[in-house]
Amino acid sequence: METHKVITYSLLAQIRNSGNFVNSSIEIFVPIVKYALYKLITESRVYKGASMTEIATWISKYFGLDFPFVVLEKILLKIGQEINTAEDVKLQIFKDGSFWVKNYSFEEFNDLYETNRKQVELVQTMFERFCDINGITQTAENTIFDFININKLKISNYLANQGCNVSGNDFSTEAQFVEYFRNIPDCYEVIRKIYLGSILSCYLSDYKFQDKKLSNVELLLDTNFIVSLLDLNTPESTTTCRQLLKIATSFGYSLRVLKETIKETTDLLLKKAEYFDKSFLPKLINPEDIYNACERRNLNRSDLERIADNLEDILINEYHILQIPYTVKYQNLAKSSAEYAELKKIRNTDFAALHDITALYYIREKRGKRKIKHFEDINCWFVNNAINHDNSDYVDYKLRGYQPEIIRADELLCVLWFIKPDIGNNRLNNDVIDTNLNALISCTLNSSLPQASIIKELDDNIQKYKDISISDKDILRIATRITTHQLKNIDELNEVAKVDENLFVQRLKEEANKQKESDNKRNTRFEDVLKKLELLASNATDINIEKQKRLNLINQNRTQASDKYISQRIRQWRLQTWYWFIGLSLIFAGIFYLYFKSPAMKQIDVWISRKAVSTILTFMFGLIDLFIFKNLYDKYCNHSNIAAYKANLIIPEELKTLNNIEELPD
Numbered sequence: 001m002e003t004h005k006v007i008t009y010s011l012l013a014q015i016r017n018s019g020n021f022v023n024s025s026i027e028i029f030v031p032i033v034k035y036a037l038y039k040l041i042t043e044s045r046v047y048k049g050a051s052m053t054e055i056a057t058w059i060s061k062y063f064g065l066d067f068p069f070v071v072l073e074k075i076l077l078k079i080g081q082e083i084n085t086a087e088d089v090k091l092q093i094f095k096d097g098s099f100w101v102k103n104y105s106f107e108e109f110n111d112l113y114e115t116n117r118k119q120v121e122l123v124q125t126m127f128e129r130f131c132d133i134n135g136i137t138q139t140a141e142n143t144i145f146d147f148i149n150i151n152k153l154k155i156s157n158y159l160a161n162q163g164c165n166v167s168g169n170d171f172s173t174e175a176q177f178v179e180y181f182r183n184i185p186d187c188y189e190v191i192r193k194i195y196l197g198s199i200l201s202c203y204l205s206d207y208k209f210q211d212k213k214l215s216n217v218e219l220l221l222d223t224n225f226i227v228s229l230l231d232l233n234t235p236e237s238t239t240t241c242r243q244l245l246k247i248a249t250s251f252g253y254s255l256r257v258l259k260e261t262i263k264e265t266t267d268l269l270l271k272k273a274e275y276f277d278k279s280f281l282p283k284l285i286n287p288e289d290i291y292n293a294c295e296r297r298n299l300n301r302s303d304l305e306r307i308a309d310n311l312e313d314i315l316i317n318e319y320h321i322l323q324i325p326y327t328v329k330y331q332n333l334a335k336s337s338a339e340y341a342e343l344k345k346i347r348n349t350d351f352a353a354l355h356d357i358t359a360l361y362y363i364r365e366k367r368g369k370r371k372i373k374h375f376e377d378i379n380c381w382f383v384n385n386a387i388n389h390d391n392s393d394y395v396d397y398k399l400r401g402y403q404p405e406i407i408r409a410d411e412l413l414c415v416l417w418f419i420k421p422d423i424g425n426n427r428l429n430n431d432v433i434d435t436n437l438n439a440l441i442s443c444t445l446n447s448s449l450p451q452a453s454i455i456k457e458l459d460d461n462i463q464k465y466k467d468i469s470i471s472d473k474d475i476l477r478i479a480t481r482i483t484t485h486q487l488k489n490i491d492e493l494n495e496v497a498k499v500d501e502n503l504f505v506q507r508l509k510e511e512a513n514k515q516k517e518s519d520n521k522r523n524t525r526f527e528d529v530l531k532k533l534e535l536l537a538s539n540a541t542d543i544n545i546e547k548q549k550r551l552n553l554i555n556q557n558r559t560q561a562s563d564k565y566i567s568q569r570i571r572q573w574r575l576q577t578w579y580w581f582i583g584l585s586l587i588f589a590g591i592f593y594l595y596f597k598s599p600a601m602k603q604i605d606v607w608i609s610r611k612a613v614s615t616i617l618t619f620m621f622g623l624i625d626l627f628i629f630k631n632l633y634d635k636y637c638n639h640s641n642i643a644a645y646k647a648n649l650i651i652p653e654e655l656k657t658l659n660n661i662e663e664l665p666d
Contacts, residue, residue, distance in 0.1 A: 005064025009197025147174035410439035
């Protein structure tokens with residue numbers, strides 16, 4: 001991916017985090033277009049053009065963003081409203097699409113752009129060093145940012161009515177890099193910003209979905225989704241599934257599960273309970289293994305059995321997931337299908353294959369047995385949280401160009417958040433971003449692992465044939481070689497175990513020694529990467545300067561908004577006195593008319609003394625002078641009184657000045 005596009009993604013994330021753009025997500029692109037106009041003038045000396053497409057071409061070339069004409073026109077008109085005055089028109093867009101720019105400056109963006117450029121380049125340099133340390137050869141075309149951009153491509157494909165046919169490149173090295181630096185905030189924050197910015201860039205072509213009302217949709221949940229929901233997977237998977245349910249519920253979606261799914265989940269949990277004390281290698285290799293969750297949560301065999309026995313009640317009472325009890329129709333369709341015959345060849349059991357195809361026929365029935373192009377027309381999804389180790393796409397090969405029937409939980413979560421980012425508070429929205437980035441890492445790492453059955457066979461062979469020369473630490477090193485894809489011929493190892501157990505043990509020891517030697521080299525060479533991290537930390541000053549600028553900008557905007565709010569309240573305060581003045585004046589005029597002008601009062605004047613009337617009028621004049629004129633004077637001319645009123649005003653929280661950069665919104 002081009003560096004300038006990556007920098008733009010990073011900028012977009014910062015712009016988004018510096019303000020509230022819920023009402024119009026296109027507004028996050030306004031500063032980008034402003035800066036593009038400034039660079040267009042200063043670098044190309046272009047002040048006018050026959051079409052706005054000239055500006056779009058410039059932005060695409062130097063910022064990597066492709067603005068549709070209608071979006072760019074909307075943004076340019078908004079900029080014109082902001083910067084133009086009656087005396088000085090700096091940007092003019094004509095009806096024929098031509099434009100004219102005069103004396104426009106947006107220099108304050110230069111420092112921000114430069115800071116992001118340095119951060120992006122440093123992260124890429126660190127990735128290259130990471131590959132070098134691990135002996136991985138990277139092509140010049142591939143960067144860490146291609147991996148970060150995957151989810152953008154998925155969202156675009158779903159909303160562009162193309163399904164999700166993202167290239168199946170192996171990004172396991174990139175995922176390992178992000179995983180390694182996840183606990184190093186300065187580096188990870190740069191990656192996070194780029195990830196968020198890449199998704200935000202989708203608004204340029206797909207922002208129209210913001211106004212779509214997607215309801216009356218049914219989510220049919222798969223076994224692996226249920227396992228994750230029960231917190232028997234990784235914490236990230238659990239967060240993903242629970243956030244999806246929260247957001248889906250806010251959309252009005254209904255949640256369903258087949259009775260076969262409940263049976264499959266129950267059987268899985270009971271089987272895991274049966275072999276609870278007989279499994280070692282799988283949980284070292286696969287972080288999504290149920291045994292890892294048990295260890296993390298301190299669950300035992302009885303706990304798994306209890307969850308299995310109460311599964312249906314848990315789903316109904318805690319998550320409002322209802323069972324679909326009558327599935328014979330869909331099972332019969334599935335049993336006679338070619339898809340079922342194919343899936344039986346690669347699934348562990350016939351029941352598992354039948355379960356998946358039954359679910360697909362249920363989805364097809366709900367969709368009216370038709371292919372659907374538009375995401376917003378989908379009324380039913382089969383949602384899973386699994387990694388497809390088989391790379392078998394026979395299920396949806398007929399749907400190329402159409403929406404698929406199966407969608408991953410993290411993908412659906414990201415798409416729904418994209419469509420309506422105001423569904424939650426800022427904390428929830430940020431959690432969605434972190435959740436999806438974590439899911440992307442986990443999905444990428446686990447998708448390249450061998451099948452669970454192969455790992456289980458190797459684990460059985462190790463437990464059966466290992467001797468005192470193979471320690472638990474050696475097994476841990478072997479697991480590391482598998483997870484880092486240095487040990488790939490596991491099938492061959494299992495075959496060796498069948499014919500020569502001594503050779504099998506020897507091969508295990510060789511692999512463990514290789515990893516031990518590799519670990520020693522890596523630990524030494526990683527010192528260089530850590531030095532580069534120190535460089536990144538030294539740039540924290542620059543980052544803090546940028547944050548201070550952001551703080552100043554936010555405070556400047558809040559001060560203006562606060563002043564406007566105070567002015568409005570003072571105006572209302574003063575108007576109250578004017579209302580009293582007008583009311584008393586009308587009463588005075590009425591009395592004056594009755595006593596001095598009205599014919600009906602002439603007879604009354606005989607017994608009402610003119611002196612009495614004069615006394616009444618004098619009293620009313622006194623009231624007006626005391627309560628009205630004095631009040632007006634205090635509210636317009638008595639500055640201490642005005643200051644006291646201002647001091648007692650309660651300023652809304654969103655308009656209060658921030659005191660330091662720690663209070664900056666995420």
